[in-house]
Amino acid sequence: MTIKTTADRPSLLTAVRNINLRAYGMIIALVSIMVLFQVLDVVMQNQNFITPRNLTNVILQNSYILILAIGMMLVIINGHIDLSVGSVLAFCGAVSAIALSDWGLPWYLAVLVAVGTGALIGVWQGFWIAFVRIPAFIVTLAGMLLFRGLTLKVLGAETVGTSGPYNDLASGYTIAGVDLQMPTLIIGIVGAAVYVALAVRSRSRQVKAGIAGSSQIAWLAKVIVLAAVIVVAAFTFYSYKGLPLIGWILLALVLIYTFIANRTVFGRHIYAGGGNEKAAMLSGVKTKQTSFWVFVNMGALAGLAGVIVTARLQAATPDAGNMFELHAIASSFIGGASMTGGVGTIIGAVIGGLVMGVMNQGMRVLGVATDTVQVVLGLVVLAAVFFDVWNKKRASGGPIVGTTPGGSGEAKRKTPGPDDSGPAGDKPKDKDPEPAAAD
Amino acid sequence: MSEDILRMRGITKRFPGVLALDGVDMRVKRASIHALVGENGAGKSTLMKILSGVYTHGDFEGEIELEGEPARFRNIRDSEESGVVIIHQELALVPELSIAENIYLGNEQTRRGVISWDTTNTKAAGLMDQVGLHEHPQTLVEKIGVGKQQLVEIAKALSKQVKLLILDEPTAALNDSDSENLLELLKQLRENGVTCIIISHKLGEVLAVADEITVLRDGQTIETLDTEGDAVTEDRLIKSMVGRDLEHLYPPHTPQIGETFFEVSDWTVYHPEHRDRVVVNNAAINVARGEIVGLAGLMGAGRTEFAMSVFGRSWGGSITGDVTLDGRRLKLNSVADAIKAGIAYATEDRKQYGLHLDYDLRENFTLPGLDKVSKQGVIDLHEVTSVAERLRGEFGVKAPSVYQLAGNLSGGNQQKIVLGKWVFTGPELLILDEPTRGIDVGAKYEIYELIHELVDQGKGVLMISSELPELLGMCDRIYAMSAGHITGQVDRENATQEELMRLMTLETASGGEELRQ
Numbered sequence: 001m002t003i004k005t006t007a008d009r010p011s012l013l014t015a016v017r018n019i020n021l022r023a024y025g026m027i028i029a030l031v032s033i034m035v036l037f038q039v040l041d042v043v044m045q046n047q048n049f050i051t052p053r054n055l056t057n058v059i060l061q062n063s064y065i066l067i068l069a070i071g072m073m074l075v076i077i078n079g080h081i082d083l084s085v086g087s088v089l090a091f092c093g094a095v096s097a098i099a100l101s102d103w104g105l106p107w108y109l110a111v112l113v114a115v116g117t118g119a120l121i122g123v124w125q126g127f128w129i130a131f132v133r134i135p136a137f138i139v140t141l142a143g144m145l146l147f148r149g150l151t152l153k154v155l156g157a158e159t160v161g162t163s164g165p166y167n168d169l170a171s172g173y174t175i176a177g178v179d180l181q182m183p184t185l186i187i188g189i190v191g192a193a194v195y196v197a198l199a200v201r202s203r204s205r206q207v208k209a210g211i212a213g214s215s216q217i218a219w220l221a222k223v224i225v226l227a228a229v230i231v232v233a234a235f236t237f238y239s240y241k242g243l244p245l246i247g248w249i250l251l252a253l254v255l256i257y258t259f260i261a262n263r264t265v266f267g268r269h270i271y272a273g274g275g276n277e278k279a280a281m282l283s284g285v286k287t288k289q290t291s292f293w294v295f296v297n298m299g300a301l302a303g304l305a306g307v308i309v310t311a312r313l314q315a316a317t318p319d320a321g322n323m324f325e326l327h328a329i330a331s332s333f334i335g336g337a338s339m340t341g342g343v344g345t346i347i348g349a350v351i352g353g354l355v356m357g358v359m360n361q362g363m364r365v366l367g368v369a370t371d372t373v374q375v376v377l378g379l380v381v382l383a384a385v386f387f388d389v390w391n392k393k394r395a396s397g398g399p400i401v402g403t404t405p406g407g408s409g410e411a412k413r414k415t416p417g418p419d420d421s422g423p424a425g426d427k428p429k430d431k432d433p434e435p436a437a438a439d
Numbered sequence: 440m441s442e443d444i445l446r447m448r449g450i451t452k453r454f455p456g457v458l459a460l461d462g463v464d465m466r467v468k469r470a471s472i473h474a475l476v477g478e479n480g481a482g483k484s485t486l487m488k489i490l491s492g493v494y495t496h497g498d499f500e501g502e503i504e505l506e507g508e509p510a511r512f513r514n515i516r517d518s519e520e521s522g523v524v525i526i527h528q529e530l531a532l533v534p535e536l537s538i539a540e541n542i543y544l545g546n547e548q549t550r551r552g553v554i555s556w557d558t559t560n561t562k563a564a565g566l567m568d569q570v571g572l573h574e575h576p577q578t579l580v581e582k583i584g585v586g587k588q589q590l591v592e593i594a595k596a597l598s599k600q601v602k603l604l605i606l607d608e609p610t611a612a613l614n615d616s617d618s619e620n621l622l623e624l625l626k627q628l629r630e631n632g633v634t635c636i637i638i639s640h641k642l643g644e645v646l647a648v649a650d651e652i653t654v655l656r657d658g659q660t661i662e663t664l665d666t667e668g669d670a671v672t673e674d675r676l677i678k679s680m681v682g683r684d685l686e687h688l689y690p691p692h693t694p695q696i697g698e699t700f701f702e703v704s705d706w707t708v709y710h711p712e713h714r715d716r717v718v719v720n721n722a723a724i725n726v727a728r729g730e731i732v733g734l735a736g737l738m739g740a741g742r743t744e745f746a747m748s749v750f751g752r753s754w755g756g757s758i759t760g761d762v763t764l765d766g767r768r769l770k771l772n773s774v775a776d777a778i779k780a781g782i783a784y785a786t787e788d789r790k791q792y793g794l795h796l797d798y799d800l801r802e803n804f805t806l807p808g809l810d811k812v813s814k815q816g817v818i819d820l821h822e823v824t825s826v827a828e829r830l831r832g833e834f835g836v837k838a839p840s841v842y843q844l845a846g847n848l849s850g851g852n853q854q855k856i857v858l859g860k861w862v863f864t865g866p867e868l869l870i871l872d873e874p875t876r877g878i879d880v881g882a883k884y885e886i887y888e889l890i891h892e893l894v895d896q897g898k899g900v901l902m903i904s905s906e907l908p909e910l911l912g913m914c915d916r917i918y919a920m921s922a923g924h925i926t927g928q929v930d931r932e933n934a935t936q937e938e939l940m941r942l943m944t945l946e947t948a949s950g951g952e953e954l955r956q
Contacts, residue, residue, distance in 0.1 A: 202821065211824045211841065265809045265816045272806055275795045282753055282784065282792050283807040283860070284775040342797060 025387065026335055026351045033355060037362035049362060052240035056247075060171060062357035063246040064089070064305040064312070064321075066350050068328035069335070070257050071301035073349035076332050077261075078294045079274035079341030080129060080136035084121075084143030085302045085328055089321035091147040092118045093306030097160040097316035107166040111307050118303020119296050121147065126295030130288045136295075144325070152318050159315040170312035172245045181242030188234020192227040199223045246308060250350075253301075257346045270294055275342025330377075331356060334384040355380070443504075444469040444603060444634050445490075450501035452485055452494065452658075459485045460499070461658040467603070467651075472625055472635045474645040477655035477680055478907065483638045486655070487605050490636075491525035492518035505603070522602030526592045528611055534581035538572075539563035541580050542595045566594040570624055586617030593624065597633075604628065605636045610644060611739045622648045640737045642673045642944055654679045673944070674937070681907060681936035689912035690884060692891045696915060697728030701868045701899050706760035708741075708748040714756060719745045720923040722760075726868060726899035731890065733914030734903045735939050741923040742903045743787060746870045750784035751777035764867060778807055783861035787873035787903070789850075793857045796846030800838060801827040803845045803856050808863040830859040835885055851882025858889055869893060872903045887913060907936045921945050 034050055041049040068085050075082045096114035099105045105113065121143070128139045165172075173180050203219060206212040212219075237243040243251075261267040272280035273287040281287050305324075310316045335352025337344035356377060363373045445467040452460040460482045467473045475483050488494050490503065492512030503510045505521055512518040515525075532541050539560045548558040563576040572590040574583060580591060589609060596604050606625075610618040625635050625648060639645050645652060646666060654661040654676065661679050664671050708719035719741045726732045736742045747754035749762060751774035762769045764780060771777045777784070786792040794803050804827045805812055812822040827841040834855040838848055845856055854874060861869060871890070875883040890913065894900055904910050910917050911934050918928045919942030927942040 205821050206824065209821070209825055209828070211828045263818050263820065265813050265818060268802070268806070268809060268818065271798075272795060272802075275797055276791070278792045279786075279795055280806070282750075282774060282786060284751075284773075284778040284864075285806070286773065286775060342795070 025391065026348060026355065026384075029384075030351055030355050030358065033358055033362070037358070037365070040362075040366060044366065049365060052236050052238075054361060054365065055236055056240050056244060058354065058357045058361050059247050059250070060244060060312075061361065062353055063170070063250055064308045065324060065327045065331060065357070066250055066353045067253065067301055067305040067308065068324060069331035069349040069353045070253055070346055071298040072325075072328040073332045073335065073337060073344050073346055074257070074261070074270055074294050075136070075298050076329070076337040077274045077341060077344045078270045078291055079277065080291065080294070081329065082125075082136065082140045082295070082298050083325050084125065084140040084147060085298065085305075086321040086324035086326075087144045087147035087151065088118060088121050088299060088302040089306040089309060089324060090151040090316075090318070091121070091154070091306070092303035093310035093320055094151050094155050094160065094316040094318075096303075096307050097162050097310050098154065100162050100164075100166055101160055107164060107169075110166060111169070111304070114307045115300050115303040118299040118301070118306065120299070121302075122296035122299025123292075125299065126292040129295060130290075130292035151320075155316060155318050157318055159317045161315045162310055163314065166307075167311045167314050168245060169249070170246055170308045173241045175245055175248070179242065180245065180248070181238060184242040185234055185238040188230055188238070191234075192230040195230065196223060196227050254346060254350055261346050266290065266293070271342055273341075327353075327356065330381045333388075334381060336388060338388075352384070355384075442468055444506055446502075446504040447486070447490065448502045448504075450486065450489060450499060450503075452482075452489060452499040459658055460489075463501070463655065463658065463660050465653050465660060466663070467634060467636060470629055470632050470634055471650040472629055472637065472648055474649035474652045475636055475638045475655065476640075476642065476645060476652060476676060478905075481655040481680070482658040483655055484607060485658075487525060487607060487636070487638065490518070491515060491523055491605060493525075519599050522600055523605070524596040524599055524601045524603070525605040526589075526596065526607065526609065528608040530585075530588050530592055532580045532588055532591060535579065537577045537579055538567065538574060538583070538591050538594075539576035541591055542566060542598050544595075546598065562598070563594070566597050567591075569597060570594045571620070584617070585612045586614070586620065589613065589617075589621060590624070593628075601633060603634045603636065605638075607638045608640065608738070609637060610639065610641060618644065640944065641946075642676050643946065645676075646671060646673065652676065656680060656682070674941075677937050677940045677944075681940055688884065688908070690888050690891060694731070694915050695729045695895065697730075697897060699725045699727045700765050701726040702761075702763045703749055704761050704763075706745065706749070706762075707758070708744060708755035709757040711754070711756040718755060718923050719748060722920070722923070722925045724901070724918055724925065726901055728897045728899055729894045730916065731894055731900045731902055731914045733910035733917035734901060734920060735907060735910050735917055735943055736903075736920035737943050738905070739922075740920040740943065742920055743872055745920070746784055746872055746901070746903060749777075750774060750782060750870060753777075753784070778864050778866075781865070781867035782870070783807075783864055783866035783868070784870040785857045785861050785872060785874060787876060789853050789857050794845045794853060797844060799844055800831060800836065800841040800856060804830050804841075804860050804863060807860055808865075811863065811865075826863065830863060834859040834862075834889065849878075849882070851878040851885070854878055854882070854886060855889070858886070862893065866898065868899045868901065870901045870903070873905065874902065875904070875906075875909065907939055910934075910939070911936065919943050919945075 037049040041047055068089070072082060072085065092114040095117050096110045099113045100107060100110035125136075125139050125143050128134045129136045168174070199219075200223075203212065214222075234243075237247070259267075261270070269280070269285045269287075269290045272283065272285050273290050277287055306321070309320050313320065331353035332344065332349045333339075333352070334355055335344065335348030335350070337348070359377060359380060360373060363376065368376075443466045445465070447463065447465040450460050450463040450465075451458070463482065463486055465475075465486070475486070477483050485494075489499055492515045495513050496511040503512075505523065510518075510521060510523075512521070512523075518524075533544065536544065542563045543559050547554050548562065549555060550558075560576040567574065567576065567590075570590045570593050572587055572594060574587065580588060583591075593604070609621055613621065622644065625637070628635060637645070637649070649666055651663055651665055652671065653663045656679070661682075664676075664679075702723075702725040704723045706719055706722040707717065710716040710718050722741075722745055724732065724734070734742050734745070744754055748758050749771070751771045752758055753774050762771060764782070769776075769780045771780060771782070790796060795806070801823050805823050809818065812819055812826055824841060830836075831838065831841055836848070836852050836855045836859070838852060845853060848856070858871075858874070874890070875886055878886070890900055890902070902910070902914060914934075915931050916928060917934055917939065919926050919939055921943050926945045929938055929942075
């Protein structure tokens with residue numbers, strides 16, 4: 001099955017061959033899709049797809065989905081789902097618009113009101129999910145209806161316009177009057193340098209301790225490629241108008257949440273609880289509290305996304321954020337989340353969202369009708385998850401399609417009662433130690 | 440027609456690395472009650488799984504003859520069509536369906552493809568009458584008690600024209616009067632020509648009801664006793680069940696036992712769902728520094744429940760009692776509290792409750808002790824990797840690197856990770872629940888050595904095991920548990936398998952608690 005050639009000699013080729021498809025598959029997919037649209041655009045319309053303007057638009061048009069996807073990824077990693085984010089977004093956007101326009105609050109307080117409202121909604125939903133143990137699907141399905149209804153109520157079926165610096169959050173290119181075009185290039189180059197420096201420092205510590213996880217060449221390739229991507233991206237945005245304000249917000253969120261997910265105890269507890277809740281609980285992880293805060297966070301991010309949507313439309317509307325929950329969920333799954341929890345990365349969610357955004361933008365530039373766009377995006381979601389399943393089976397060497405465990409035909413077993421009985425439940429009764437203990 | 444309904448000859452069954460059954464012979468007389476006894480791990484359940492078609496013909500060696508005809512079952516349905524029905528210890532009923540629906544589940548009474556509820560309920564009522572279950576057929580199974588659920592299972596078996604009924608620990612979850620009813624029913628079935636095989640740990644019950652008893656030990660048939668002809672007593676059975684010498688499976692070790700530092704007293708735990716069921720009843724134990732204390736008991740005795748309830752109330756409801764460590768009374772309301780207090784619990788089910796199989800060694804080693812590699816909630820990833828690397832070496836985990844996923848390792852290596860992750864939390868007392876279950880002999884030896892190292896550092900170990908030789912080989916003192924009670928303790932010098940087995944099967948329902956020594 002595997003081709004063994006000069007696999008023992010480290011070379012760039014073997015490094016490429018050993019690339020972890022799961023880790024880099026989505027980046028490769030994203031780049032391939034962009035190249036595909038570039039080719040199609042050149043062939044069919046004699047123009048470029050990969051232009052600074054188009055890429056900036058992808059960011060502007062998908063920023064709120066990406067913000068939701070970051071929160072959704074953590075929810076899914078923790079083994080839950082949130083169907084309410086679209087409605088919560090609309091409600092928070094409405095409250096924020098009212099705070100800005102009717103109460104006359106300054107823009108930053110209006111933003112704070114939205115984020116705070118979202119967090120409170122997260123407290124409400126997190127309480128039912130984490131402590132009362134009602135499945136997240138149900139709680140957030142209820143929330144989806146509940147907060148859509150409340151949105152209509154506070155808005156009175158009208159739109160509330162917004163103006164001033166509030167709206168710049170979604171589409172501005174300046175911060176505090178400073179134009180962001182030059183800083184985009186400078187920060188991009190500095191950022192790449194900082195990244196390389198950090199990577200070298202961490203690598204040298206690992207090598208010194210003898211615990212480096214990958215080969216030198218693979219590591220080097222990764223660092224060079226990523227540094228190059230940062231510089232190229234910075235230059236691309238620079239050549240249009242610079243990275244828009246919302247791009248900076250997104251960048252900050254990605255960095256902060258990646259740090260939380262990978263480097264904090266809370267972050268690792270989110271993973272541990274989603275990967276094997278009982279084992280995590282028996283390892284001292286407060287799984288309920290962790291889930292609770294994950295939903296509070298999701299609410300706060302939905303509140304922020306509500307601000308961005310409102311600012312972009314320059315008005316809060318009753319039907320804002322319709323179906324956004326599904327786009328955020330799709331982004332997470334395209335980005336490598338697992339339905340059963342415990343797996344996924346923040347950057348994966350963002351790339352998943354960008355794959356959808358680029359496809360959307362690409363097909364629009366080509367003049368593909370909206371209905372077809374939907375069909376294609378649906379298939380993309382399916383294909384991405386199939387790829388993930390396939391990749392997992394490939395790694396474990398099993399067949400791709402349907403395996404039935406054992407084939408013993410044993411009657412389906414079910415233990416009655418809620419799942420709240422602690423990790424052992426009826427454990428001592430249903431264990432079958434005879435074969436295992438016989439050695 | 441021959442006198443025997445069943446003959447099994449030379450049944451041999453291998454699992455990877457384990458010989459579970461080694462040439463087992465068994466004959467069962469028609470219309471009799473035949474008991475199958477043996478220690479945990481003797482191969483009883485495996486043998487019954489072979490008989491009922493769970494392990495298909497070809498997966499094992501040997502011959503099965505049912506009513507003089509060779510039987511080759513490809514699945515459970517095959518065996519049921521031949522009249523062999525097994526009722527597992529954990530009942531296979533759907534609680535949300537009615538009694539009648541459960542009886543005819545998979546065998547729905549239909550007319551032209553449409554279920555006839557009249558037929559279903561009428562026929563079910565007839566069967567329920569036969570087993571003495573006086574309920575309405577449309578009552579939901581979740582509304583009736585375990586004893587009656589057991590009767591539903593038997594009615595279901597009768598609906599399949601059962602000739603040979605196998606019951607695995609049928610009375611384990613039942614109270615005395617329900618048990619008695621069930622045993623009476625078995626006798627009645629015998630009158631009607633149904634043969635029963637029962638697997639049971641309750642020897643008194645076995646002697647009362649069985650016509651013949653087959654003893655299994657280490658996957659071999661030891662003997663078949665006739666309760667009429669042979670003078671069979673409980674002692675006689677116990678000797679037959681355990682009779683073997685301790686082998687040199689345990690590393691030499693000179694215990695250095697210090698003062699008692701850990702005590703649990705008046706510990707009572709109720710079942711989290713069946714709130715009136717006492718699972719641990721007024722238990723008390725203590726452990727000294729440098730001491731390995733064993734906890735013996737048969738399945739369902741409440742050992743794991745006891746351990747987990749002590750470990751930050753991770754199991755059970757309405758827990759009462761005191762835990763003290765170094766004279767301090769501990770308030771353990773969560774697992775985090777227990778870890779902070781210096782208690783660790785390595786679960787018996789490492790795959791489900793002990794490890795994150797999809798995560799690598801680094802994550803698994805450091806999860807319970809994350810605060811030791813982090814400052815203000817921020818993890819030092821370099822430290823995580825270094826710690827994992829160190830533990831991998833110290834615990835001899837055979838894995839290519841710390842980036843290896845735990846799920847890809849053998850049982851022995853997984854168990855070493857479980858030990859490592861708990862040792863990293865710096866516990867004073869380690870509760871090890873079946874620390875060597877399902878791992879090979881070599882790895883067992885290494886685990887034993889690691890346990891010795893721990894107690895030599897002055898820690899205390901409470902070791903739960905179903906393998907009596909292991910307890911005798913490792914422990915300085917052994918508590919025995921039966922039906923939620925601590926029924927006694929024995930010193931290393933006085934410990935024998937017979938004595939432990941006696942304490943483990945002691946019936947405490949009368950309320951009499953016998954504490955020896």
